[in-house]
Amino acid sequence: MAPSVVFASARIRFGISHYLYLDNHADPLSRSPVGTTVLRFGRNTGRCEQQQGDQQQAGGAQVEPRVRLAAISAEPIDVGSVIEAVGDPNAGGTGVFVGHVRAQDGGRDVSGLAYEAHPSAADVLAQVIESVLTEPVIAAAAVHRTGQLIVGDVAVVVAVSSAHRADALSVCTALIDTIKTQVPIWKRQAFDDGETEWVGL
Numbered sequence: 145m146a147p148s149v150v151f152a153s154a155r156i157r158f159g160i161s162h163y164l165y166l167d168n169h170a171d172p173l174s175r176s177p178v179g180t181t182v183l184r185f186g187r188n189t190g191r192c193e194q195q196q197g198d199q200q201q202a203g204g205a206q207v208e209p210r211v212r213l214a215a216i217s218a219e220p221i222d223v224g225s226v227i228e229a230v231g232d233p234n235a236g237g238t239g240v241f242v243g244h245v246r247a248q249d250g251g252r253d254v255s256g257l258a259y260e261a262h263p264s265a266a267d268v269l270a271q272v273i274e275s276v277l278t279e280p281v282i283a284a285a286a287v288h289r290t291g292q293l294i295v296g297d298v299a300v301v302v303a304v305s306s307a308h309r310a311d312a313l314s315v316c317t318a319l320i321d322t323i324k325t326q327v328p329i330w331k332r333q334a335f336d337d338g339e340t341e342w343v344g345l
Contacts, residue, residue, distance in 0.1 A: 210277055213285035214270035216261050216329075221287050226301040230283035235305035239316035243300040245293045253336040259290045259299070262328035269327050276318040280311040286319060288329055 213229040227238055247254055262268075265288070273284050284304045293299060302320050306312040331343040 208274040210283050211273045212283045215287040216266045217287055218291045221298045221301050223301050226285050226287050226303045229285040230303045230305040232282045235282045236307045237309040237312050238305045239312035241302040241316050241320045245295050245297045247295045255334045255336050256294045257331055257333045258292050260330050261290050265328050272322050272326050280306050281315050282306055
């Protein structure tokens with residue numbers, strides 16, 4: 145178990161981003177790549193299963209069953225699988241946020257960046273998802289990248305489903321805002337001029 149640590153706010157700025165309002169469909173989830181930490185939550189039991197690469201461990205932690213997926217991934221994020229994770233026959237729509245690495249930050253050209261996460265990041269992410277849920281929300285999920293990324297890569301995906309779009313989109317907004325300030329993930333950004341900077345320390 146990870147040690148108890150007090151974290152400073154992690155301010156993570158994402159580039160191109162967009163909301164999608166989608167009709168709900170399907171059901172998930174594909175096998176996680178090596179280097180990925182995933183907390184999956186059963187739709188009915190609230191039982192938590194943690195998967196580290198190819199190894200999976202089931203725990204007895206009781207969690208909000210509407211939290212369908214909380215993951216820190218060293219591999220590219222499959223946006224579709226995050227959307228599918230919140231699929232439900234009773235959901236009329238899904239609010240989705242996709243954050244990309246952008247080409248400029250503060251007027252400076254970005255050549256790439258690297259994300260690092262504390263070992264507790266997946267657990268904290270799950271807690272953050274649960275903290276922003278409102279009564280109308282049917283399900284929510286979030287996946288954040290770690291490792292080296294280039295301009296245009298997907299850095300984070302958040303999905304929230306509800307019977308109506310207003311609830312899905314408002315909770316989606318609250319979720320990404322809270323992830324940026326509370327989940328212990330740090331970014332080392334590299335610029336074309338050769339300088340680098342850490343964000344979120």
